[in-house]
Amino acid sequence: MPLEYWIFLWKVVLIGGVALFTVLAVVVTIGGALDIRRLFKTLREEHARATAEDVAQKEQ
Amino acid sequence: MSTPLIETNFRMIDWAIVIAYPLISLGIGLYVRKLVVNIQDFIVAGRGLGVCLGIATMTGTELGLITVMYSSQKGFTGGFAAFHIALIAGIVTFVVGATGFIVFRLREMGVMTIPEFYERRFDRKTRILGGIMMAFGGILNMGLFLSVSAKFIVGITGTANVAMALPAISAALTILVLIYTCLGGMVSVVVSDYVQFVVLSFALVLASVLAVAELGWTNIFETVQAEMGRGGFDPTVSESGFGWEYVIWMGFLGLVSCGIWPTSVARALAMDSPQAVKRQYMFTSVSFMIRFLIPYFWGICAFVFVAQHENLRDLYFPAGCPAPAKLPDGVVAADNLYAMPQFLGQILPVGLIGLVTAGMIAAFMSTHDSYLLCWSSVLTQDVIAPIRQSRGTPLSSRARVVLTRVLIVVIGIGVFVWGWLYEGRNDVWDYMAVTGAIYFSGAFALLLCGLYWRRASSTGAFLALLTGGTAILGLTPLQDALGRWLTGLAGVAANVGLMTPLQNAVHIEIRSERVGLVSIAATILVMVLGSLLFPDRKKNAGQVPDANEGDT
Numbered sequence: 001m002p003l004e005y006w007i008f009l010w011k012v013v014l015i016g017g018v019a020l021f022t023v024l025a026v027v028v029t030i031g032g033a034l035d036i037r038r039l040f041k042t043l044r045e046e047h048a049r050a051t052a053e054d055v056a057q058k059e060q
Numbered sequence: 061m062s063t064p065l066i067e068t069n070f071r072m073i074d075w076a077i078v079i080a081y082p083l084i085s086l087g088i089g090l091y092v093r094k095l096v097v098n099i100q101d102f103i104v105a106g107r108g109l110g111v112c113l114g115i116a117t118m119t120g121t122e123l124g125l126i127t128v129m130y131s132s133q134k135g136f137t138g139g140f141a142a143f144h145i146a147l148i149a150g151i152v153t154f155v156v157g158a159t160g161f162i163v164f165r166l167r168e169m170g171v172m173t174i175p176e177f178y179e180r181r182f183d184r185k186t187r188i189l190g191g192i193m194m195a196f197g198g199i200l201n202m203g204l205f206l207s208v209s210a211k212f213i214v215g216i217t218g219t220a221n222v223a224m225a226l227p228a229i230s231a232a233l234t235i236l237v238l239i240y241t242c243l244g245g246m247v248s249v250v251v252s253d254y255v256q257f258v259v260l261s262f263a264l265v266l267a268s269v270l271a272v273a274e275l276g277w278t279n280i281f282e283t284v285q286a287e288m289g290r291g292g293f294d295p296t297v298s299e300s301g302f303g304w305e306y307v308i309w310m311g312f313l314g315l316v317s318c319g320i321w322p323t324s325v326a327r328a329l330a331m332d333s334p335q336a337v338k339r340q341y342m343f344t345s346v347s348f349m350i351r352f353l354i355p356y357f358w359g360i361c362a363f364v365f366v367a368q369h370e371n372l373r374d375l376y377f378p379a380g381c382p383a384p385a386k387l388p389d390g391v392v393a394a395d396n397l398y399a400m401p402q403f404l405g406q407i408l409p410v411g412l413i414g415l416v417t418a419g420m421i422a423a424f425m426s427t428h429d430s431y432l433l434c435w436s437s438v439l440t441q442d443v444i445a446p447i448r449q450s451r452g453t454p455l456s457s458r459a460r461v462v463l464t465r466v467l468i469v470v471i472g473i474g475v476f477v478w479g480w481l482y483e484g485r486n487d488v489w490d491y492m493a494v495t496g497a498i499y500f501s502g503a504f505a506l507l508l509c510g511l512y513w514r515r516a517s518s519t520g521a522f523l524a525l526l527t528g529g530t531a532i533l534g535l536t537p538l539q540d541a542l543g544r545w546l547t548g549l550a551g552v553a554a555n556v557g558l559m560t561p562l563q564n565a566v567h568i569e570i571r572s573e574r575v576g577l578v579s580i581a582a583t584i585l586v587m588v589l590g591s592l593l594f595p596d597r598k599k600n601a602g603q604v605p606d607a608n609e610g611d612t
Contacts, residue, residue: 006293007281010140013147014357018265021350025261031112032254038110
């Protein structure tokens with residue numbers, strides 16, 4: 001492949017890659033924050049359930 | 061240390077940003093600790109990751125400071141030709157996501173680790189050996205993380221002239237990451253990965269734009285062309301330092317790093333459904349390309365910067381540019397790992413340097429904690445727990461969490477020591493490829509045949525895992541030791557007339573890609589032959605049990 005094609009290919013890969021990544025970064029930043037909120041909610045519920053079970057076992 | 065290495069724009073405000081970031085992370089770790097109830101929470105975050113968090117954590121793990129450093133080194137030495145590694149990594153990750161190759165079936169089975177799959181598909185001894193090989197290769201693989209990452213901080217902060225700066229920074233990083241990982245396991249790991257993703261994503265893009273603004277878009281390409289010629293762009297020609305063999309090896313590494321490497325697979329196994337795994341991989345393919353691409357570009361920019369500053373050129377290329385394969389006697393070049401951080405330290409404005417450095421420390425932490433957690437949980441879940449189970453003294457869930465935390469500390473200290481002891485000639489990337497191959501060449505054969513070939517047997521699997529260990533021959537210190545041993549043997553052989561063939565074998569220099577490709581071919585061959593010659597006699601041979609069977 002001629003050298004000019006390689007140079008053109010790497011320019012396209014660099015510009016295209018950075019552009020795609022910028023879009024992905026914005027989407028993941030917002031979506032990830034919502035996911036973390038949901039994960040913490042689930043873990044808090046499990047923690048509360050486990051604590052309640054421990055208390056119940058001690059009472060028995 | 062030379063004066064050019066301590067020039068930087070790094071100021072007090074940057075130090076404040078750099079110190080504040082880990083403290084915030086530590087606070088998150090302390091908060092999360094209260095929520096971790098059992099081993100499933102600790103290792104796979106209760107399997108509660110959504111797609112966006114999955115993408116962030118997978119990127120956070122695989123885009124470490126070590127990745128940035130070894131990639132910029134490749135960009136510095138290989139120019140734009142190194143871009144082929146990034147492009148291949150992105151394409152292969154996308155294909156794995158689209159097809160679900162390996163990862164979809166693993167997640168469907170509901171296993172927590174790859175060796176757990178070995179036991180369900182083959183037998184317990186394969187799981188234990190697989191766990192040992194994985195932990196051995198993996199711990200060796202992260203052996204240079206600390207020392208190389210510390211070089212970034214020393215380079216960008218301009219503290220190269222401060223006595224003991226490197227070991228002090230390494231020790232501080234080790235302590236920080238050990239405390240953080242021990243606190244919350246996978247939950248704190250994914251949160252730190254997310255924060256890292258946010259900070260680093262924007263820092264990467266912004267720093268790249270500033271690098272282009274500093275050097276000029278056209279100037280970068282013209283300088284690489286003038287200094288490196290065709291080899292600076294075309295990875296298939298030998299003067300690039302790559303060649304077809306290397307390109308094929310990179311294709312395989314692209315597959316391994318997303319579909320087989322345990323820290324990546326751990327993210328797939330923590331997703332809330334097998335379908336989410338496919339989406340995670342397809343979207344993450346962009347990050348998997350960028351994690352190499354931008355650091356390569358930074359390395360290239362650093363090369364251009366060095367090439368156009370006489371004092372730096374003399375420092376990095378004292379025997380001319382591009383550097384000859386072997387420097388003349390008495391000539392010493394500066395470690396090219398410093399080139400990229402030094403370049404960033406001189407072009408980024410005050411404040412942004414602090415942000416980029418904090419992002420890089422975040423990158424270090426998120427990779428280091430993920431790796432520590434991964435290898436310690438493999439040793440707990442796949443080596444110690446199965447042995448204890450076989451002896452009739454199974455470990456409780458809480459005991460496993462404690463044991464995993466103890467192993468995190470032991471491995472962390474071991475890595476700290478190894479980073480300062482190891483003296484190899486491999487590029488950092490090639491060192492990592494070789495050490496990783498100790499595990500993944502065997503694992504590839506087992507996963508491929510175990511998931512897609514009914515006749516794969518436990519004997520074939522066991523032999524293939526052992527064969528994968530031959531990849532360690534790719535390390536230059538081992539090749540040197542082998543050479544010394546052969547030198548001694550040649551002395552003996554000279555007395556009996558066998559001198560010439562042994563003398564030829566004394567100077568061993570096998571390229572890492574060749575060792576890697578040969579060891580992969582060998583493991584697959586051994587797996588197939590072993591399975592055909594020693595088939596399993598069990599009634600359910602070839603069946604993959606579901607997630608509820610045989611879980612330890």
